[in-house]
Amino acid sequence: MPDLSSNCAGIRSPNPFWLASAPPANSGAQVQRAFDAGWGGAVWKTLGQPIQNVSSRFGAINYSGTRAIGFNNIELITDRPLEVNFREIYETKKKYPKHAVVVSLMVESREEWQDIIKRSIDAGADGLELNFGCPHGMCERGMGSAVGQEPRVNERITAWAVEFSSVPVLVKLTPNVSDILPHGLAAQRGGAHGVSLINTIKSIISVDIDRFVPEPRVGALSTNGGYCGAAVKPIALHMVASLARSPDFRLPISGIGGITNWRDAVEFLLLGSSSVQVCTEVMLKGYRIVEDMIEGLEEYMRSHGFETLDQMVGKAVPAYSEWGDLDLNYETIAKIDDQKCIGCQLCVVACHDGAHQCLHPPKGGNGGATRVPVVDESECVGCNLCKIVCPVPDCISMEQVANGFSPATWNQHMTEGAKLRPKKGAH
């Protein structure tokens, strides 16, 4: 039986699945229900000076009939009195001593930080998360991403928090920067025990094309919000891995961004996260999704021989490399399984219009006996587009070609004159 217990920056939880600081972690009743459902931890909805929210607050994009593959919000931090939040944190911690309750915080002055950190720890917080990431509303008041985008401010406030805190401090980073590394390093210099990322991405989710107003609409106006949900996972994975692979960055990572199921979670763990946080999918589907996340992760660990999370955290990081270190002589071509092919020819149109014109309708045209396309292997560059558009599982595979060339990277080619295979499809 694999051990799912997690230790992220000294914050322990029975499993690595935490609710992210967001509406699902807004109150004690919610967090307690989430723990009952199986969540290992929760980062409480950000505490600070309670705010006034707008309506509406959320927007989403649908794709081909699938609802909310991307989501955004213009909601701010907690709108509930601090004493109510702290009382509920206390009650929750008392009831669930083994679960992780991390309190997200966002205030301005050193004095405010000192006060709110003391009260959080008094309430029983297992850790703190400094919200340096929120890209809407709060940043206009000099908080959230306004802090996260300035490494010196980030470092200074982190240092205050670490000074005042007796529990681990996570810094939640904003993705609204060109390179995440300086910001992770700033948190590290400030003494943070770990980082969590990504917060939401500055975005306009959509436009009401009949009213000529972006969404979510507040009367006749809208504003930019924070983008999240399944669609942001690739951006989050990249930022997590960028920190995880840097030799200068040594802090544990709590991964966030587009995690909808155990598979997504495994990807974040393999790229260096030691816990993962989920918001949007819970908002869309409820706390109950964690049952499958736990079961799926367990089964994955069992099938891959991992006994503890530590054994898998970061396992894919060494394989995240620079383009210049990729083997240019590694060659693949598309193979179509004619027994599986259903003849939709989506690969043909994709290859013709979007790739290298090397996949063709069968000889004799479509009036012939078969609709299985033909791969012109001398032209196929192994780009993968056909495999991506193919609706049939395992029908198209990219198979390696033994071309007789030794591995050679661009860097080796430039520095050592390593011999490259002739280019394909470049005419």
Place this chain on the structure above:
Amino acid sequence: MSKPIATDRSESVFSDYKKEYTPHQAFVEANRCLYCSDAPCTQACPTHIDVPEFIRKIATRNDRGAARTIFDANILGMSCARVCPVEVLCVGDCVYNAMGVPPIQIGKLQRYATDRAYAEGARFFEAGKPTGKSVGLIGAGPASLAAAHELRRHGHACTIYEKREVVGGLNTTGVAPYKMRADRSVAEVDWVLAIGGIEVLTGVEVGRDPSFEALEKKHDAVFVGVGLGPDTRLGVPGEDLAGIHGAVDYIERLKLGKVPLTGVRHALIIGGGNTAIDCVRELRGLGVAEVTLVYRGQEAKMPGYRHEWLAAREMGVGGLFQAVPVAFEGNGRLERVRCARLDENKRPIPGEETVVQADLVLLAIGQSTLGEKLAGLVGIAVDKGRVVTDEHGATGRKGWYAGGDCRNGGKEVVNAAAEGKAAALAIHRYLGGQNA
């Protein structure tokens, strides 16, 4: 506007066998479509509707564009959505079948898009610049309507001559009412005629008055879309007893008016084709307690569509196979049918007979052809009653074209629509049109 049909009709009791989609049902189904390239569904359609394209438009909520794509290929797209045997055409060729995934419900999506366009009164086509040429079209069925609409898009004046008082041909008088009722077909005719410039003369039988020659003189080209003739008879004793009808004739009566079924306990439908299957479903639907299909071959080898027969079976109809009536018996009215039993090769087995009590018989063993009526015109060849044409519908007589059942011997509405349109394009070329 076409002349309205009676409101009190036997067919009115039927509701749609395939229910219409709500907008959201259509949206969900449309989003399942893979949007195949050079799609098999489009190839399977005789009118080559760009199916993936119209379905994608439904998925993006461009419903009007979806309808335009359909009508551009087939102006009778509304009725075809209802009456096409999609199971053996577009839907049957959906690539999902090969994956073991339910195929896209193309007919229902087409109905959704076309019904919406009708409901909104959308208009997509305008008549072309007048060419000064005129075309006479014989018969107001699907072939002529498709031909006339296409001719109008190219600016040729059209006159349709219909011997009946009702228009729409078999779409109005023959389609199974659980697929489409007659009023819907008449509405389609009006939709087609809305392009303007199509004169419809009903109650006019060309060949009698006016003569074919007179028609030829009056128009620059002629399109023959007369369909098929009366039901074929068996030619056995007792066939004139009351209670025995030709199937196509009977269907026309139940679609345009009322058929008396009070007291009918057991109806026999003779035949194994689609008309026969329609009849059994219609009579069951009209409340006849016992309905039996009598076919001379084996059940598995019925020429009618399998899916239609299975649907009939679900309604609790009976089947008597390898049997053929040899005599109808009764005292003025039909009382029983004497059937010979046949072997696998449809040859009578000597001495084996079955007698079935029945008070209604519909003969669905085929329709006569009308080609012979044209046989007197020099240049027009007729083969087994069908008008012979080239692949574009041109007969051997200059300026004479044909399409639909009179040409193909009796196929689907969609075949008639395709042939009518193809012939119209050929006529347009013949009349000196450009870009045809």
